[in-house]
Amino acid sequence: MSDEVRPVVSGLEVGRLLGAGGSSAVWLVEDPEGQRFALKIARRRHRDEAAPAGPAGRDRRHGRRAALPAEQLPRLTHPAADSGDPRESTGERSALHPAAAITEELRLLRRFAHDHLLRVHRVVKTDQGPGMLMDLAPGGSLLGLLTSRGPLPVAEVVTALVPIGQVLGYLHAEGALHGDVTPGNILFTSDGRPLLGDFGTARLLGTDRRADAGTPGFIDPTRRTAFDPGADVFALAAVAWFALTGRIPGPTEERPPLALINPEVPVTLMHLIEDGLSPDRDRRPAAGDFAATLLRAATPAPVDLVPAVHTSVLPELLTRRRPETAAAAAPGRRGPVGGDRLSRRRTPAAARGQQPRRTGRAACRVPRDSAAPRGRPRPGETVPSRAPLALVAGAIAVLLLTVGLTLTLGDPQEPAARAGAAGGGGQQKSAGPADAPASTVEPLVALEALVSSRAEAFRAADAALLAGVDVEGSPALAADTNAVQALADADRSLADLSITIRHAVVLSQPDTSVPALQKLPAVSAAPPTTEVVVIRATAALSSYTAVQSVATDSSDSSSGGERTGSDPVVAGSEELIFVLWDAGSGWLIHSVLPPP
Numbered sequence: 194m195s196d197e198v199r200p201v202v203s204g205l206e207v208g209r210l211l212g213a214g215g216s217s218a219v220w221l222v223e224d225p226e227g228q229r230f231a232l233k234i235a236r237r238r239h240r241d242e243a244a245p246a247g248p249a250g251r252d253r254r255h256g257r258r259a260a261l262p263a264e265q266l267p268r269l270t271h272p273a274a275d276s277g278d279p280r281e282s283t284g285e286r287s288a289l290h291p292a293a294a295i296t297e298e299l300r301l302l303r304r305f306a307h308d309h310l311l312r313v314h315r316v317v318k319t320d321q322g323p324g325m326l327m328d329l330a331p332g333g334s335l336l337g338l339l340t341s342r343g344p345l346p347v348a349e350v351v352t353a354l355v356p357i358g359q360v361l362g363y364l365h366a367e368g369a370l371h372g373d374v375t376p377g378n379i380l381f382t383s384d385g386r387p388l389l390g391d392f393g394t395a396r397l398l399g400t401d402r403r404a405d406a407g408t409p410g411f412i413d414p415t416r417r418t419a420f421d422p423g424a425d426v427f428a429l430a431a432v433a434w435f436a437l438t439g440r441i442p443g444p445t446e447e448r449p450p451l452a453l454i455n456p457e458v459p460v461t462l463m464h465l466i467e468d469g470l471s472p473d474r475d476r477r478p479a480a481g482d483f484a485a486t487l488l489r490a491a492t493p494a495p496v497d498l499v500p501a502v503h504t505s506v507l508p509e510l511l512t513r514r515r516p517e518t519a520a521a522a523a524p525g526r527r528g529p530v531g532g533d534r535l536s537r538r539r540t541p542a543a544a545r546g547q548q549p550r551r552t553g554r555a556a557c558r559v560p561r562d563s564a565a566p567r568g569r570p571r572p573g574e575t576v577p578s579r580a581p582l583a584l585v586a587g588a589i590a591v592l593l594l595t596v597g598l599t600l601t602l603g604d605p606q607e608p609a610a611r612a613g614a615a616g617g618g619g620q621q622k623s624a625g626p627a628d629a630p631a632s633t634v635e636p637l638v639a640l641e642a643l644v645s646s647r648a649e650a651f652r653a654a655d656a657a658l659l660a661g662v663d664v665e666g667s668p669a670l671a672a673d674t675n676a677v678q679a680l681a682d683a684d685r686s687l688a689d690l691s692i693t694i695r696h697a698v699v700l701s702q703p704d705t706s707v708p709a710l711q712k713l714p715a716v717s718a719a720p721p722t723t724e725v726v727v728i729r730a731t732a733a734l735s736s737y738t739a740v741q742s743v744a745t746d747s748s749d750s751s752s753g754g755e756r757t758g759s760d761p762v763v764a765g766s767e768e769l770i771f772v773l774w775d776a777g778s779g780w781l782i783h784s785v786l787p788p789p
């Protein structure tokens with residue numbers, strides 16, 4: 194940022210550098226009437242490499258910042274539009290004079306007006322090429338805020354992103370895409386109002402070269418070549434994830450449940466973000482619906498911009514708030530937050546071992562492991578709000594029925610049980626761990642006992658109990674251990690949880706009606722000495738409550754102290770395929786799969 198050269202612009206006083214992205218630098222400028230704007234100028238490399246600015250040097254609808262759909266272009270009232278020039282209908286307009294093209298693009302852009310869309314005023318000449326004069330957003334960007342403060346509380350994320358969902362809904366309804374929704378492009382006014390920036394500006398400045406690029410972490414891997422509002426929704430969901438965790442979400446199969454990283458996230462919000470990020474397009478909400486659900490997910494709170502803004506902006510911030518006591522700032526409390534945030538939740542990024550504050554895109558690439566898990570109570574910490582507990586409860590509801598699926602399908606590992614079975618006496622059956630069935634027991638009966646023991650592991654938050662449930666080294670054990678350990682780390686357990694099996698049917702082997710099952714590693718990779726059975730059944734979770742032990746002064750450790758709980762969660766049921774193995778010591782769960 195320091196290597197940016199201050200531009201010279203006739204009629205405007207150029208102030209400080211507001212920020213610099215991958216392709217542009219943005220300066221504070223003031224006109225003779227004292228009105229302040231932001232001036233965006235393409236950085237030299239991009240100016241030199243850029244094609245002439247124009248509305249459609251090529252069809253960029255599916256690329257980065259495909260702000261204006263090409264289908265709108267033939268309807269332009271550009272001087273060439275009525276010329277009968279076939280380039281108009283094919284979108285090949287790169288031959289337009291750049292100045293005319295810029296004027297046209299600007300005219301088009303200004304047709305889009307929304308309270309939360311950053312306004313573009315005019316293009317001005319500078320000694321560094323054309324510059325774009327736009328509304329000043331003194332509150333800086335969401336990226337700057339996150340870099341200063343770390344992950345934001347849910348209530349502030351709601352405030353910051355509901356309007357962005359709304360403005361995206363507006364653009365989509367108008368037939369336009371944004372194409373580059375990122376934390377760097379979400380800006381704030383001095384009263385904390387979020388604005389979506391960078392809409393169409395790259396094309397105006399001629400920096401929109403990388404049609405197939407985008408901002409890593411916020412690019413929809415399933416984006417389509419046609420007009421694709423879903424790609425903007427994906428990016429918005431990715432921004433939400435980033436704002437709540439300080440990490441980019443990563444691919445579905447690698448992504449931990451959001452609730453386990455940030456236990457303050459309500460279940461509704463967790464599901465909303467997962468739906469937004471889902472490769473299954475049917476699950477992705479429309480942008481307006483995303484905004485509406487986000488608004489219902491938690492009570493919004495003003496975005497605290499103080500830690501992030503330039504000192505010259507502080508006097509005009511309306512969102513400055515007094516520090517308050519740590520107790521009042523407990524997670525889930527409504528209203529302003531402050532004192533606690535500074536000490537516990539708002540540890541500066543550098544102190545958490547994160548990247549020091551930077552501007553520009555690079556700062557958003559926070560390493561995946563750089564954000565410490567949050568929400569773990571410290572010894573002696575006061576009772577947390579119900580929100581984290583409800584959250585954990587909901588997260589586990591998802592885990593209980595689905596985590597094993599992802600791992601099983603994505604990572605078919607050969608279990609360590611193979612070695613044990615090889616020397617274990619073939620089909621000889623021995624007694625399993627306490628309460629674990631031996632294979633003299635019918636697999637269906639065994640399955641009921643296994644899921645019951647699995648529920649006990651979650652009730653007690655004791656991963657050791659899983660040894661009698663899942664095959665050693667299996668996908669099921671890996672998934673269950675992660676989930677139970679996460680509960681234990683958060684000092685939580687699931688009271689009253691039970692899992693029952695209904696409508697269980699053993700599928701014959703080979704089952705010609707389910708050919709997909711024969712190819713499963715869980716079935717085909719079993720050692721010869723291991724018996725395998727495949728069961729289709731409905732697993733039903735009882736309602737349960739996430740509880741947290743709270744230390745008391747009592748010296749009677751057997752009392753277990755007080756317990757505080759969330760609202761009961763009813764998790765429902767799901768039809769699943771269970772693959773059970775018996776390597777000589779009784780039936781254990783190897784994998785849990787969705788029905789073919």
Ligand SMILES: Nc1ncnc2c1ncn2[C@@H]1O[C@H](COP(=O)(O)OP(=O)(O)OP(=O)(O)O)[C@@H](O)[C@H]1O
Binds near residue numbers: 214215329331
């Ligand atoms: N209107 C504005 N008011 C105040 N600051 C702004 C404004 N526009 C941009 N900025 C600041 O400048 C930074 C860079 O702007 P922007 O992200 O638009 O640049 P860019 O080069 O187009 O980005 P990219 O890396 O996506 O190419 C923003 O992150 C923000 O901090």
